[in-house]
Amino acid sequence: MSIRERLDRYWFEPARLRDLAYLRIAVVFALLTDALWPGTLALELRRARLPAEWFTALPALKVEMLPFGWGARPGATLLVIAWIVCGVTGIGALLGAYTRLSLIVFAPVVTLLLAHVFSYGTMRHPQAAATIVLWLLILTPCGAELSIDAIRARVARSRARGRFVEVEEWARSRDARWPMRLVQWLLVSVYLSAALSKITVGKGAWLNGYTMTYDMLLDGIGHALPMTLSLAHVHWLGILIAALVLAFEATFVLCVLYPRLVLVYLAAGVAMHISIAVLMVAPFFQLMSLYAAFAEPVRTEVRRWHRAGAGGGSRVWTLVYDGYCPLCIRTMSQLAELDGAKRLRYVDLERDAARATELLPGVSADDMREEMAVVTPDGRALRGFFAFREISRRLPVLWPLVPLMYAPGSAWAGTRLYAWVAANRARRLCEGDACAVHGSAHGGKGETGVGSVIDFGGSAS
Amino acid sequence: MPLPKIVASGVCIAVLGSQILSSSPGVPGDGLWYWPFLRYSMYANAHVSGDSLLVSELRVARCGLTDFGNILPADSLGIPPVQLGSLLVTIGRAPDAPASQDAERKLGRAIAAQYPGRYCSASAWLRVVYVSDTSTYTVRAPMRRVAEWTLDRLGHE
Numbered sequence: 001m002s003i004r005e006r007l008d009r010y011w012f013e014p015a016r017l018r019d020l021a022y023l024r025i026a027v028v029f030a031l032l033t034d035a036l037w038p039g040t041l042a043l044e045l046r047r048a049r050l051p052a053e054w055f056t057a058l059p060a061l062k063v064e065m066l067p068f069g070w071g072a073r074p075g076a077t078l079l080v081i082a083w084i085v086c087g088v089t090g091i092g093a094l095l096g097a098y099t100r101l102s103l104i105v106f107a108p109v110v111t112l113l114l115a116h117v118f119s120y121g122t123m124r125h126p127q128a129a130a131t132i133v134l135w136l137l138i139l140t141p142c143g144a145e146l147s148i149d150a151i152r153a154r155v156a157r158s159r160a161r162g163r164f165v166e167v168e169e170w171a172r173s174r175d176a177r178w179p180m181r182l183v184q185w186l187l188v189s190v191y192l193s194a195a196l197s198k199i200t201v202g203k204g205a206w207l208n209g210y211t212m213t214y215d216m217l218l219d220g221i222g223h224a225l226p227m228t229l230s231l232a233h234v235h236w237l238g239i240l241i242a243a244l245v246l247a248f249e250a251t252f253v254l255c256v257l258y259p260r261l262v263l264v265y266l267a268a269g270v271a272m273h274i275s276i277a278v279l280m281v282a283p284f285f286q287l288m289s290l291y292a293a294f295a296e297p298v299r300t301e302v303r304r305w306h307r308a309g310a311g312g313g314s315r316v317w318t319l320v321y322d323g324y325c326p327l328c329i330r331t332m333s334q335l336a337e338l339d340g341a342k343r344l345r346y347v348d349l350e351r352d353a354a355r356a357t358e359l360l361p362g363v364s365a366d367d368m369r370e371e372m373a374v375v376t377p378d379g380r381a382l383r384g385f386f387a388f389r390e391i392s393r394r395l396p397v398l399w400p401l402v403p404l405m406y407a408p409g410s411a412w413a414g415t416r417l418y419a420w421v422a423a424n425r426a427r428r429l430c431e432g433d434a435c436a437v438h439g440s441a442h443g444g445k446g447e448t449g450v451g452s453v454i455d456f457g458g459s460a461s
Numbered sequence: 462m463p464l465p466k467i468v469a470s471g472v473c474i475a476v477l478g479s480q481i482l483s484s485s486p487g488v489p490g491d492g493l494w495y496w497p498f499l500r501y502s503m504y505a506n507a508h509v510s511g512d513s514l515l516v517s518e519l520r521v522a523r524c525g526l527t528d529f530g531n532i533l534p535a536d537s538l539g540i541p542p543v544q545l546g547s548l549l550v551t552i553g554r555a556p557d558a559p560a561s562q563d564a565e566r567k568l569g570r571a572i573a574a575q576y577p578g579r580y581c582s583a584s585a586w587l588r589v590v591y592v593s594d595t596s597t598y599t600v601r602a603p604m605r606r607v608a609e610w611t612l613d614r615l616g617h618e
Binding site: 008011039046049118125129132182190194203208213217225226 | 473502506539543600
């Protein structure tokens with residue numbers, strides 16, 4: 001294989017869009033949290049009140065403020081508006097609602113707020129690389145998975161087909177590969193820059209232990225941290241920490257060149273940044289969000305370890321649903337989008353009755369239509385509310401609902417709510433190209449009555 | 462539709478090139494000017510056992526009072542902490558020097574902008590922490606007033 005082909009494969013071999021979505025969520029979450037953190041807007045406004053002698057606009061701010069004149073300083077009103085827009089579009093980008101549009105607005109607004117707060121002579125490093133990546137994400141299909149846009153697209157596809165079709169393969173794109181490679185190498189250059197600065201500025205003396213003591217004293221006294229000051233007493237600890245930090249930063253490139261080292265390096269990076277955040281109040285969580293670009297090698301390594309340890313048996317939960325029920329089709333489409341680990345399988349009882357009966361022996365087809373069922377890996381069958389409760393435990397996105405589902409009285413209320421929804425949902429029957437809507441098995445009424453026309457956006461399959 | 466490879470390649474080269482360039486030693490300035498492309502030189506300076514660091518505080522007195530009981534942290538003034546510390550150390554090292562007087566005036570204008578008309582005088586307080594003397598490693602310790610100046614009440618509204 002020629003060098004050109006190797007480079008092409010390295011940078012453009014299709015990668016999972018879901019991994020790119022992890023990167024979007026991590027970066028947007030980190031920058032959004034930073035922007036909305038209590039006190040951030042107050043600091044922006046306090047800086048805006050300082051006399052002009054304190055203000056030296058960064059070039060990035062000058063460019064963004066160009067409509068108001070070269071070097072213009074944002075006023076309090078503009079900052080408040082920018083902060084509100086940042087919150088709204090940031091949530092949109094995080095959840096993936098109109099993802100590209102949200103990012104197109106969110107990226108410049110975040111940049112404006114950060115560039116303004118850093119235009120007073122001193123800046124902080126943690127947000128810089130994440131800001132670059134935020135702009136980069138605009139060019140990518142990062143909203144194609146794990147997003148409201150993706151759920152809507154999947155539901156629309158199910159509607160167009162008239163049925164839910166499980167997609168076995170992960171969606172892949174070359175536009176998911178190069179952004180993640182770029183972020184990996186951006187991290188390498190960031191850590192290498194930090195290491196080279198220590199080597200060229202501090203020379204060998206940086207490892208003498210006193211440097212670390214000095215820095216711990218500086219932040220320990222500045223932020224009133226007794227634990228940091230007590231650690232500053234231990235000279236050998238200063239030498240050890242300095243050596244570990246320098247070794248990590250200088251050799252981070254190894255985990256990009258040899259992905260089998262990725263777990264070791266990312267764990268070390270997380271430990272280092274959390275220690276710095278706790279001991280020196282210098283949080284680098286925005287930089288850590290870029291570790292999401294290593295989703296693929298991390299997954300590969302975790303699987304390898306898992307296979308080596310426990311034999312790697314895959315555990316799946318099988319859902320049996322009513323394939324003629326639009327609400328069920330929509331729900332299955334949404335669950336399929338949220339199921340990152342592909343732990344759910346789906347059986348349409350109207351099209352695969354034999355499999356459904358095999359999974360739920362002794363349950364009649366009418367009973368199956370009445371309530372969705374889930375069969376756990378150990379063969380336990382749960383129906384209705386209890387099925388949904390079981391699924392919510394398996395999908396991390398639904399974990400926030402779990403405490404509610406297990407709260408006292410939740411089973412009583414949940415079963416009744418489920419029964420009410422099931423009784424009032426629509427069903428459709430299709431023959432050839434014609435589809436009609438029926439009420440529930442118990443007989444619907446009004447708009448869901450027999451013979452109503454339902455728009456699925458195409459003929460039934 | 463995927464982004465053309467030539468465009469994607471250009472983006473990768475531009476981003477990585479800018480980052481490497483901005484963190485190169487030969488780049489003019491301190492490498493911080495090209496934000497968000499930065500030189501990651503934080504905590505890069507080396508220190509030795511004979512070094513010491515100056516802990517500083519800006520204290521102010523309300524108009525009509527002489528008590529400097531109010532400590533103004535950098536955040537409350539909207540000033541980066543490093544800059545406040547640097548100005549206070551400048552003032553503390555040679556209170557009568559022109560640079561110190563400039564620093565006093567600069568801080569005075571910042572105080573007047575954030576707290577118009579509330580404070581009439583300010584003072585710089587310092588203490589020394591020696592790397593070689595662990596007895597100075599304390600969160601709180603007595604501080605020494607090294608300078609005091611009257612605020613000209615600019616920005617009084």
